[in-house]
Amino acid sequence: MGRSTNDAQICFRGHDVSLRDVMHFSNDGDINQPFGGKVVVFGGDFRKILPVIPKGSRSEIVNVSLCASNLWSTCKVLKLTKTCAFEPRFVFELAEIKEFSEWILKVGDGVAGDPNDGEVELELSNDILIQHTRDPIASIVDAIYPSLENQLPNPEYLLRERAILAPTHEIVDLVNDYVLSQIDGTEKIYFSSDDVSKNESNVGVRDLYSTEFLNSIKCPGFQITN
Structure with missing residues (x-):
């Protein structure tokens, strides 16, 4: 969905026309079927990545999305019923993870907070905030990776159990520089x-x-x- 094009529907329409053209050789009726009668699955959360319209207005972006295509009426929407990303490791985590999952869905659906037209102030719970800090980079690294130096030989700790998301590459560099500064050893450039x-x-x-x-x-x- 996040293609840099003035018409994100082109790729969907092109796939539809190509399959109709291929499938009609086996059955002439397939040329009138969406995608030549083949089952096509569009995966992902379309609320997260919208089509890219340089300097486009909100209505222009919506109008080139898949939901605005004439193919949308032939699609069947299937929804996930289990949040696999928040699979609990312990029974006592179930209630906490369920509450957080429901909050994330409300944010994605645009129903969290007051009624809004695309912008709203959200109240975050204290357990996901790092408060009273003078150095935000150091604070978030220490919160996500406590006892970092002692855990360096543990790949589960570093690569699988936790991560820090950053909005820009500049922030990534700041986080990496701080982490490297906390590790003893000889620096090589x-x-x-x-x-x-x-x-x-x-x-x-x-x-x-x-x-x-x-x-x-x-x-x-x-x-x-x-």
Whole structure:
């Protein structure tokens, strides 16, 4: 759903037309069936990632979503009834996790807090807040990873049981820098040789981008090779 396009419905419509074209060779009637009569599952929570419309208004974004497509009337909405992400490890956690799961769903449905038109102030419970702190980065790391240095050899503790979510790559760097500062050991700095790919399609382009500029780019999946 989060494609950078002026019409996110194009990919759904294109898939529909392609399947109709393929399936009509086995049954002429399938050309009139959505997706050629094949079962197609659209997964995910469509409330989380909306179509990307550069400088688009709220109505423009809604109008290019899957729900606004003429294919939507042929879809059947299936809802999950179990929140697998909050599976309790102990029986006494059931009530707490159920309460938190219901609150998360209310936030997603837009019914938490006062009636609103897209913006609302939410009251968070004290058990999910870190209060009275002068250094927010240090406080959240200490809260999520207590006794970090003693737990370094434990992959379950570091990689599976907990994580810190950050809104930007700059915040990720701040968290990582703080965590590294708390670990004893000799620091080693590795320098990369950054350059634009030397294939024929990039002839003349390589001179436009300096190493400093390439290193300033912060985005996921960005890779520079020699």
